[in-house]
Amino acid sequence: MTEPRLIGRKQAADYLGIAESTFSLWVATYKMPPCIPGTRKWDKRAIDAKLDDVGGLARAEKEDPYDKWMREHGDD
Template identity: 45%
Template structure:
């Protein structure tokens, strides 16, 4: 299993940059601050990279929609409802 928390060195390697560049990115706010001591959350890094790349995570009610609710919504749309 891959670890979710990364050291600064591992986070830099994950982003294919030097540790010095990683530190500059964190200081500039381009990457998240460490969450536990000197460990970075891999998911937070991915979210920041997505944001920098223009990829936005879905938000709103659709995010919490369960499969049945999705089916009901799509069925209503197929039938001409809202």
Template identity: 55%
Template sequence: MTANKRLLTRQEAAAYCGLKPSAFSDWVRQGTMPKPVPGTRRWDKSAIDAKLDTMAGIAKNDNAETPLQKWRREHDARRAKS
């Protein structure tokens, strides 16, 4: 498997997760793993990573303030004081 490969076959996705293909298919049916990319029989490696991160409790915090949001908040606070 190429390290930079983004779309994986079921067998590759299963191996990436350390599972047998049948177990990977079970996880997909249960919603534990994402469905394949629409119109294909390939799984997006980034979507698999996101699911694994969630399972491990290290999911990205979508509510975290971005640098732009922080700048705007601080900028607005400074303007309000003037």
């Protein structure tokens, strides 16, 4: 059986290896995403993305080549 992508609060806390109360605190302080509107379920991918962001692993947006050139060669 495939693991579900949507998980409840307890499963989300278990997934992160933290207490359920800690997960609730992290949601309240925006360290974790809110549940999907109208449900009490969290998307694992949203949790992973937020954890990457909080942990500093989020991919930096690619800089526009023109902006990079201007930053490196612009008037001093």
